[in-house]
Amino acid sequence: MGKREQIVQAALELFCTEGFQATSTAKISKKAGVATGTLFIYFNSKQELINQLYLESKKEMSQMIHGELRDGLTPKEQLWRFWYCSVIWAIDNSLKFRFLNQFRTSAFISKLIKEEVDTLFEDFDILMRKYVDEGVFGDYSIEVVYTSYTGQFMEMIHYVLNSNTMTEDEEIAKFVTDSFQILWEGVAK
Template sequence: MDSKDKILNAALKLFIKEGFHGTSTAKIAKEAGVSNGALFHHFKTKEDLISKLYIKTKEDYKSYLLDRMVSHKTSKSNIKQFWLNCVHWSLENMDCMTFYLMFSNSPYIDNLSKKEASRNFDFILELFQEAIDTEIIINVNLNLIINSFAASVQSFANFAKDNSDNLEENLEVAFRMWWRSIVNM
């Protein structure tokens, strides 16, 4: 692992544990086992570091999802597979998810970084738009559906942290609950 990755990993742990103001660059450098100079070689400011960490988190999430996308015959099956992939990423990357939830609306991450981090997520819009076009799900604003989807994923991940028994059964039930909220009846 190179020094930049060490810094990003240390920053992730410290930001979720101690917050933005409680985490100094000196503390990040020490945790990463690098000098302050090495940290500032890669990141101009703490704000730059947190923005880059935000972008990296979203890029890792997108790569995970795209690597696991399998085309199914129905929109429901495609959306379910996507939902399951999102849940599994959340469970496998709890620190990243916690960081994302803490800082996705933070003033320390500039709008340009937020736009860069959201680049190439059009496949999500396309997935839901196809289901709307074929009248499988209700025809509402895509952002409303996506926010409902994300809340469902996060809600289940929070539940699963403390309730790991019957995970597969609970995954099925949780998806069915969310699906019923958007299906076109």
């Protein structure tokens, strides 16, 4: 792992465990095992580091989702593929998921980065808007569908990641499937 990756990993861990305010660049450098000034070779500031970490994490997630776009699937099948793929990514990348959740409404994420992130999910957005236009989600607006999808997804992942009772893969799979079914029944026509 190169120095940049060490810095990114250390920052990710510290932001998730100690929060933004308690995480100094010196702390990040120390945890990464690099000299304090090394961080500034790769990032001009802590805010730039946060923005890049946010963008890179969203890129990873979007690449996985884009890999699931398929022709010929029903809307339910396609949405399930997005849901399942996002769940796998979030569980496999739990620190990145927690980081994204922590900063998704933060003023630390620049407008430019937010706009770039929006372009990453443009194909998903186009497909969802097509489904809305076709009446797949009844009379619900795209905002209602997105809010329902995002809210249920975030809470479901938090539960899976923090649950002490769900230890078996089969339990998690059933929970994920049931959560999707509730979402679908709530928004589909």
